[in-house]
Amino acid sequence: MKKVALFGAGRIGRIHAANLAAMPGIELTAVSDPMAANAAALAQEHGARVDSIEAIFADKSIDAVVIGSPTTTHSDLITRAAQAGKHIFCEKPVDLSAERAQACAAVVAQNGVACMIGFQRRFDPTFNEAKTRLDRGDIGNPEMLVITSRDPGAPPVEYIQQSGGIFRDMLIHDFDVFRWILCGDGDKAAWLSATGSCLTDPAIGQAGDFDCTAVTIKTVKGRLCQINTTRRAAYGYDQRFEVIGSKGMLQCGNHKPSEVTQATAQGTSHDNPEAFFLQRYAAAYRLEIEHFFTVLQKGGTFRTTVQDGVDAQVLADAAAKSAATNQIITFN
Amino acid sequence: MKKVALFGAGRIGRIHAANLAAMPGIELTAVSDPMAANAAALAQEHGARVDSIEAIFADKSIDAVVIGSPTTTHSDLITRAAQAGKHIFCEKPVDLSAERAQACAAVVAQNGVACMIGFQRRFDPTFNEAKTRLDRGDIGNPEMLVITSRDPGAPPVEYIQQSGGIFRDMLIHDFDVFRWILCGDGDKAAWLSATGSCLTDPAIGQAGDFDCTAVTIKTVKGRLCQINTTRRAAYGYDQRFEVIGSKGMLQCGNHKPSEVTQATAQGTSHDNPEAFFLQRYAAAYRLEIEHFFTVLQKGGTFRTTVQDGVDAQVLADAAAKSAATNQIITFN
Amino acid sequence: MKKVALFGAGRIGRIHAANLAAMPGIELTAVSDPMAANAAALAQEHGARVDSIEAIFADKSIDAVVIGSPTTTHSDLITRAAQAGKHIFCEKPVDLSAERAQACAAVVAQNGVACMIGFQRRFDPTFNEAKTRLDRGDIGNPEMLVITSRDPGAPPVEYIQQSGGIFRDMLIHDFDVFRWILCGDGDKAAWLSATGSCLTDPAIGQAGDFDCTAVTIKTVKGRLCQINTTRRAAYGYDQRFEVIGSKGMLQCGNHKPSEVTQATAQGTSHDNPEAFFLQRYAAAYRLEIEHFFTVLQKGGTFRTTVQDGVDAQVLADAAAKSAATNQIITFN
Amino acid sequence: MKKVALFGAGRIGRIHAANLAAMPGIELTAVSDPMAANAAALAQEHGARVDSIEAIFADKSIDAVVIGSPTTTHSDLITRAAQAGKHIFCEKPVDLSAERAQACAAVVAQNGVACMIGFQRRFDPTFNEAKTRLDRGDIGNPEMLVITSRDPGAPPVEYIQQSGGIFRDMLIHDFDVFRWILCGDGDKAAWLSATGSCLTDPAIGQAGDFDCTAVTIKTVKGRLCQINTTRRAAYGYDQRFEVIGSKGMLQCGNHKPSEVTQATAQGTSHDNPEAFFLQRYAAAYRLEIEHFFTVLQKGGTFRTTVQDGVDAQVLADAAAKSAATNQIITFN
CATH class of the missing domain: 3.40.50.720 (NAD(P)-binding Rossmann-like Domain)
Structure with a gap:
C-alpha cells in the first residue's frame, strides 16, 4: 500500500x-x-x-x-x-x-x-491513440503538426495577471504536445516565431497579455508546427491536432457529450465539444495518475518527466520573447 | 447506508x-x-x-x-x-x-x-439525450423509428439453445426501446410482423433459431417501427436508432474508442464502434444502478419497471410467433 | 449523329x-x-x-x-x-x-x-460506388439491406389520387434498389410484408393513400430488406441505404450542397441534404441518358431494362396488397 | 453575343x-x-x-x-x-x-x-458559402483563420524551377483567401512570418524551393492567419479553411467523390478528397467564368480584380523574403 x-x-x-x-x-x-x-x-x-x-x-x-x-x-x-x-x-x-x-x-x-509532470494530454485516449499509430509508422515519418487549442472563455483577469502570460499558462500544454509528437526521435526546436493579439477582452490586453496567439516552430530536421490559440471559442473547448507524415495524416477530433445528430428544417447539428478540460480530460487525469503509480510500483519510465516540464517552459519563454520583440527566435 | x-x-x-x-x-x-x-x-x-x-x-x-x-x-x-x-x-x-x-x-x-428491470439502453448517454430532446418537442410528434441492433458475433450455440431465441434474447432490448421512444404518450403496439433467416452460421439454424431478423411494428396511433438485427456485424457492435418526427429527426450514432481519423492513400478511416455491450454501455450500467438507489433513497419513479419487462416480453413472444407462422400479429 | x-x-x-x-x-x-x-x-x-x-x-x-x-x-x-x-x-x-x-x-x-427504364438511382455516384464495391466483394456476401427513402414534402393530393398509391409511385425506386443490391446473383423476393399509415396529412388518407410506410422483403436465399418511407422529412430529401454483408457494411449517405460546418454556442451544424430529387440526382440523370446512348452506339447491356421495370412493379403491387389486406405475401 | x-x-x-x-x-x-x-x-x-x-x-x-x-x-x-x-x-x-x-x-x-483574375477558390461552393455566412454575421467578427492547403504531389522539378517558388506558385491562392476572408472590411496585413522546409523531395530543395511551408499573418486589426502547406499529402488534395469569429466558427471541409462509408473489421472508412484541383474546383471554374461574363453583360463588380492579384503577389513576395532571410516582415 x-x-x-x-x-x-x-x-x-x-x-x-x-x-x-x-x-x-x-x-x-x-x-x-x-x-x-x-x-x-x-x-x-x-x-x-x-x-x-x-x-x-x-x-x-x-x-x-x-x-x-x-x-x-x-x-x-x-x-x-x-x-x-x-x-x-x-x-x-x-x-x-x-x-x-x-x-x-x-x-x-x-x-x-521520481518526478512526473502532469501533462495530461499525453494520456487522452484520442491523442494517445494518434501517438501510438504515429510510432507504429502508420503515416510514415512526421513532417507537419497543426495544433488547435481554444478555450471556451478566459479566466478572470486576476488569474491572468499572475499566470505568466498565455504562452506559459495555456500554450505550455501545446509546446509539450509539439515535443511529444514531432520530437519523438530526438528532434528539437530550432526556430520559433510567435505573435498574439488581444481581440476578445480589452482587460486582458490591459493586463499585458494576449488572448489570441499564433506560433510556428521549425525543428532541426525541418519539421513544421503551427499552433493557433484563442481564449474564447464560442462553441466550446476545442482541442484537436493533426499530424501529417510522409504516408498520410492523423487527425484528433473533439469528444462530444453524446452522439446524437438532430436534423430539422434549420439544419443538421450534433453536440458541441465537451465543455472544458475537466470533462474532456477526465479519462486523461485518471490515466496519468494510474501511470504514475504503476511506474512507481512496477518500474519503467514516466511518459512525462520533470525535464519535459523544463523543455516546454523553454519554448514558452521563447514564444513570449518572440511575441514581445517581434523577432524570430533560434535555438542552438 | x-x-x-x-x-x-x-x-x-x-x-x-x-x-x-x-x-x-x-x-x-x-x-x-x-x-x-x-x-x-x-x-x-x-x-x-x-x-x-x-x-x-x-x-x-x-x-x-x-x-x-x-x-x-x-x-x-x-x-x-x-x-x-x-x-x-x-x-x-x-x-x-x-x-x-x-x-x-x-x-x-x-x-x-420496488422492482426495476435493467434495460440499460435507457441510460446510455446518447440514447437518453435523444429521448430528452424528443420529450422536449425538438422534432415534434414522433412518427417513425428505425432501430439498428447488430452484435459483432454470435454467442456459443449452447447459449443460443437456452436463450429463448433471438427475439427474446437479443431483440428484447429493441422492443423496450420501441416502447420507450414511440409509446411515451400511452401509445402501444397494434400490429407486428417479424421474419428471420439463418445466414451467418448453420449451427444457429440447427438450434432452431435465426441470426438475422427484420421486425415491423405499427402502433395504435399509426406510428411505424422497423428493427433490423444480425448476430454478426463484421465491423463491431452497431447500436443506433433514428426517430423521425413531424419537425425533424434524431439520430443516435455509435460510440468510438477514440476520435482519431487516419487518412492515407488507402482512404480516410476512423475507429469502429466500441467492441461490445460491456464497452458501449459501461456508462449506462453505472447510471442505471445509480438511478435504482437514487429512487429508493429519494423517491420517484423507476425509468424501467417490472411491467416494462413484461410488456417487452409480450412483443418478443409475438415476434417469435409471427416469424414461426408467417403471419402478422395484431394486438387488442 | x-x-x-x-x-x-x-x-x-x-x-x-x-x-x-x-x-x-x-x-x-x-x-x-x-x-x-x-x-x-x-x-x-x-x-x-x-x-x-x-x-x-x-x-x-x-x-x-x-x-x-x-x-x-x-x-x-x-x-x-x-x-x-x-x-x-x-x-x-x-x-x-x-x-x-x-x-x-x-x-x-x-x-x-432497345428499351431502358429511368431508374436513375442506379446512376447516382454514391449508390453506384456502393454497388461497385459490393460486386467487388468488399463486404462479402450481402445479407441485409436497409433503405431510407424520405421526401421533404408530399405532392398535391390531385397528384396522389392518380399516382397509383405510395408503393407504386414512390417506393417503386426502392423496390428497384432492393433488386439491384440484393438480387444481383439471381436471388429474388420470396416473402413481403408491408404496412402504412397516414400521419402527415389527413387529405392523403382521404385520397386512399398512406404517407408513411414500412416494408420488409425476404429473398429466396434468406436475405432481408427493410424500407422505411415518409412523404414528409422536415429536414429535406433523405436518400440513403446501407447493405450489410458477411464481411462488413456499405453505407450511402446523403449529398450536401456545401461542406461547411458551423459551430456556435447553439451547436455544431452542417448542411441538410440536397433539397429534392432534381438536385440529388442531377448527376444521375445525366449519367443515365449518357449510358442509354453509349449502349445504343457501342453495344452492351442496359443497366435497367423494361423487365426491371416490370419486376419492380410486381413488388409494388404486392406491397399495396399486403398493406391493404394485412397479410404477408409470398412469391412462387 | x-x-x-x-x-x-x-x-x-x-x-x-x-x-x-x-x-x-x-x-x-x-x-x-x-x-x-x-x-x-x-x-x-x-x-x-x-x-x-x-x-x-x-x-x-x-x-x-x-x-x-x-x-x-x-x-x-x-x-x-x-x-x-x-x-x-x-x-x-x-x-x-x-x-x-x-x-x-x-x-x-x-x-x-475590365480585368478579372482567376482566383477560383472564391467561387468554390463550400468556400463561398462560408464567406456568405461570415458576411451575414453568423459567427460575429472574424478573429482567426487557419488555412490548410496541401497538394497530393509535387509538379515536375522543371516546373518548380520556373514557378517563382512555392509562395508565389502555390500559396498565392491562400494569400488571396486570407485577404478575402479576413480583410473584407478593409483590414490588411501588418505582420508576416514565413518559413519552409524541403522534406518530400531533395530535388525541390536543389531547385532552391521549399515543399512544406508555414506562414503567419497578423492584420492591422490584430486578426491572425496561419497557413500550412505541403506539396505532398499522401491522402489527396486537402483544401480546407476554418475561420473563428467572436460568435463561432465556420469550417470548410473537403469534397469527396462519393458519400459511401465502408465498415469492415479493418475500420470504418470514407472516400479521400477529390483528387486534385481540376476535380475539386470544377464547379468553381464554371462559376467564375460565368461571373466574368455576367458582370460584363449586366454590370457590377468583379469578385476578384487585377488589384486583388497585385495584393496577393505582395504577400507572396513578403513570405518568400521572410523565409529566405529568417526575418519577420512588417507592412506600412
Whole structure:
C-alpha cells in the first residue's frame, strides 16, 4: 500500500483525490491546503487527515506527494519533496521561470526521487491513440503538426495577471504536445516565431497579455508546427491536432457529450465539444495518475518527466520573447 | 447506508459490484453464486461475504438485491425477494415466458417492494439525450423509428439453445426501446410482423433459431417501427436508432474508442464502434444502478419497471410467433 | 449523329433535353407535349421542332425517343415507339399495372428495339460506388439491406389520387434498389410484408393513400430488406441505404450542397441534404441518358431494362396488397 | 453575343473552353497557342478559328480574352489586351513580380477595360458559402483563420524551377483567401512570418524551393492567419479553411467523390478528397467564368480584380523574403 499526500484541495486536487480513491493499493493519507475548509472537506470525504506541509514532509510513512496547489508553489514543493525523499507527481508547469524549472530538475536528480509532470494530454485516449499509430509508422515519418487549442472563455483577469502570460499558462500544454509528437526521435526546436493579439477582452490586453496567439516552430530536421490559440471559442473547448507524415495524416477530433445528430428544417447539428478540460480530460487525469503509480510500483519510465516540464517552459519563454520583440527566435 | 446483496458473480455481476463500490451510501454485503470460486473472488475484492440464497433472504439487514444470475433464475429470485421484502434490481429479461413475467409483476405489486428491470439502453448517454430532446418537442410528434441492433458475433450455440431465441434474447432490448421512444404518450403496439433467416452460421439454424431478423411494428396511433438485427456485424457492435418526427429527426450514432481519423492513400478511416455491450454501455450500467438507489433513497419513479419487462416480453413472444407462422400479429 | 425525339416538356423533360444538348453526337430533333407553350419553349431553346406524336413516329430519321410524359401515357408510347422501330428511354414506371407493364416488355421484345427504364438511382455516384464495391466483394456476401427513402414534402393530393398509391409511385425506386443490391446473383423476393399509415396529412388518407410506410422483403436465399418511407422529412430529401454483408457494411449517405460546418454556442451544424430529387440526382440523370446512348452506339447491356421495370412493379403491387389486406405475401 | 478569344489550349484552357461552350450568349471565336496542334484540336472541337496573338488583338469584333497561357506571358498579354480595348479574364498570377503586376493594374485602369483574375477558390461552393455566412454575421467578427492547403504531389522539378517558388506558385491562392476572408472590411496585413522546409523531395530543395511551408499573418486589426502547406499529402488534395469569429466558427471541409462509408473489421472508412484541383474546383471554374461574363453583360463588380492579384503577389513576395532571410516582415 502506497501512502500519498496531496497538496491543494481545489478543483484539480479534488479530481486527483477521487482518482486516487478508486485505485487499489493506494491510500490518500494527508491533505494540505491553506484554505482550511477545503482541506477538511476533502480529507473527510476520503478518510485522510489534514496536515501541514512540514508535517507531511516529516512523515516517513508517506511515499509520494501529489502537487495540485497553485503554480507559484510548485518549485518550492518539488524541491522540499525531493529533499524529503518523496516521489512527486506535480501539475504543470514546474515553474513559470525556465531557470527555476531547471533547478528543480537538478534537485530531483540529486535526490534520486521520481518526478512526473502532469501533462495530461499525453494520456487522452484520442491523442494517445494518434501517438501510438504515429510510432507504429502508420503515416510514415512526421513532417507537419497543426495544433488547435481554444478555450471556451478566459479566466478572470486576476488569474491572468499572475499566470505568466498565455504562452506559459495555456500554450505550455501545446509546446509539450509539439515535443511529444514531432520530437519523438530526438528532434528539437530550432526556430520559433510567435505573435498574439488581444481581440476578445480589452482587460486582458490591459493586463499585458494576449488572448489570441499564433506560433510556428521549425525543428532541426525541418519539421513544421503551427499552433493557433484563442481564449474564447464560442462553441466550446476545442482541442484537436493533426499530424501529417510522409504516408498520410492523423487527425484528433473533439469528444462530444453524446452522439446524437438532430436534423430539422434549420439544419443538421450534433453536440458541441465537451465543455472544458475537466470533462474532456477526465479519462486523461485518471490515466496519468494510474501511470504514475504503476511506474512507481512496477518500474519503467514516466511518459512525462520533470525535464519535459523544463523543455516546454523553454519554448514558452521563447514564444513570449518572440511575441514581445517581434523577432524570430533560434535555438542552438 | 443501504445494504445490498448480489446474485451472480459472472460478467455482469462483476460490473454491478464495481459500480456499487463507487457509490457513497451503498454497501455490498453479500454475494451468492453457485460457482463458489467466482463468488469468493468477487466478495473478497469488495469486502463482502459469500452467502446462500436462503441466508440472504433471511437477513433482515439487507435492503435490496441485485439479480445478475442466469435468465432462468430471474422469476424465482424476484418472487422470493419480493416475498422477503427486499427491493429488487433485476437484469433483463424478467422471464422468457410473458406469463411468468406477468406473475412476477403481480408478486412484486402484492408485496409492495420496488422492482426495476435493467434495460440499460435507457441510460446510455446518447440514447437518453435523444429521448430528452424528443420529450422536449425538438422534432415534434414522433412518427417513425428505425432501430439498428447488430452484435459483432454470435454467442456459443449452447447459449443460443437456452436463450429463448433471438427475439427474446437479443431483440428484447429493441422492443423496450420501441416502447420507450414511440409509446411515451400511452401509445402501444397494434400490429407486428417479424421474419428471420439463418445466414451467418448453420449451427444457429440447427438450434432452431435465426441470426438475422427484420421486425415491423405499427402502433395504435399509426406510428411505424422497423428493427433490423444480425448476430454478426463484421465491423463491431452497431447500436443506433433514428426517430423521425413531424419537425425533424434524431439520430443516435455509435460510440468510438477514440476520435482519431487516419487518412492515407488507402482512404480516410476512423475507429469502429466500441467492441461490445460491456464497452458501449459501461456508462449506462453505472447510471442505471445509480438511478435504482437514487429512487429508493429519494423517491420517484423507476425509468424501467417490472411491467416494462413484461410488456417487452409480450412483443418478443409475438415476434417469435409471427416469424414461426408467417403471419402478422395484431394486438387488442 | 443520333436523332432523338422527346415526349414531355415538363420538369423532367427539360432535364433530359439539357443533358441531351451537352452530349456530342446526339441531336434533339423534335419535342412533343400537349401543353403547346411548354413544347415550343423547350424546342426553341434547343433548336428542335415541335411535332405531334404521330409525326414523330412516322419520321424515319428519328432513331430514339425519350419518354418524359405523365405515367398514364408510358405504356402507350412505349408500344407505339416499339412498333415504329424507335429505341426507347422511358421514365419509371412502365405502367401502374404490372400486367400492362409486362405487355410492354413483350412488345419491345417482339420489335427488337432497345428499351431502358429511368431508374436513375442506379446512376447516382454514391449508390453506384456502393454497388461497385459490393460486386467487388468488399463486404462479402450481402445479407441485409436497409433503405431510407424520405421526401421533404408530399405532392398535391390531385397528384396522389392518380399516382397509383405510395408503393407504386414512390417506393417503386426502392423496390428497384432492393433488386439491384440484393438480387444481383439471381436471388429474388420470396416473402413481403408491408404496412402504412397516414400521419402527415389527413387529405392523403382521404385520397386512399398512406404517407408513411414500412416494408420488409425476404429473398429466396434468406436475405432481408427493410424500407422505411415518409412523404414528409422536415429536414429535406433523405436518400440513403446501407447493405450489410458477411464481411462488413456499405453505407450511402446523403449529398450536401456545401461542406461547411458551423459551430456556435447553439451547436455544431452542417448542411441538410440536397433539397429534392432534381438536385440529388442531377448527376444521375445525366449519367443515365449518357449510358442509354453509349449502349445504343457501342453495344452492351442496359443497366435497367423494361423487365426491371416490370419486376419492380410486381413488388409494388404486392406491397399495396399486403398493406391493404394485412397479410404477408409470398412469391412462387 | 459576346465574342471571346482564348490564349492557351492546355489543361486550363480546355476547361475554360468547355465552360464557355455551355454558356448562352457567348461565342468562342479564336484560340491561340504556340503548340499548333493543341490550338487546332481545341478550336475544332468548339467551332472556333486558330489565330495569332496579333490577329486576335486586331480583330475589332472580339470583346474579351481569356488568358490561360503560361504565367510568364500573363503581364504581356494583359497589357496588350488592355491597349486593344479587350476585357480580360486572366488566370492567376498576374505576374511573378509584384512590381510588374502593379504595372499591369495601371495599364488596365488607363485603358478602361475590365480585368478579372482567376482566383477560383472564391467561387468554390463550400468556400463561398462560408464567406456568405461570415458576411451575414453568423459567427460575429472574424478573429482567426487557419488555412490548410496541401497538394497530393509535387509538379515536375522543371516546373518548380520556373514557378517563382512555392509562395508565389502555390500559396498565392491562400494569400488571396486570407485577404478575402479576413480583410473584407478593409483590414490588411501588418505582420508576416514565413518559413519552409524541403522534406518530400531533395530535388525541390536543389531547385532552391521549399515543399512544406508555414506562414503567419497578423492584420492591422490584430486578426491572425496561419497557413500550412505541403506539396505532398499522401491522402489527396486537402483544401480546407476554418475561420473563428467572436460568435463561432465556420469550417470548410473537403469534397469527396462519393458519400459511401465502408465498415469492415479493418475500420470504418470514407472516400479521400477529390483528387486534385481540376476535380475539386470544377464547379468553381464554371462559376467564375460565368461571373466574368455576367458582370460584363449586366454590370457590377468583379469578385476578384487585377488589384486583388497585385495584393496577393505582395504577400507572396513578403513570405518568400521572410523565409529566405529568417526575418519577420512588417507592412506600412
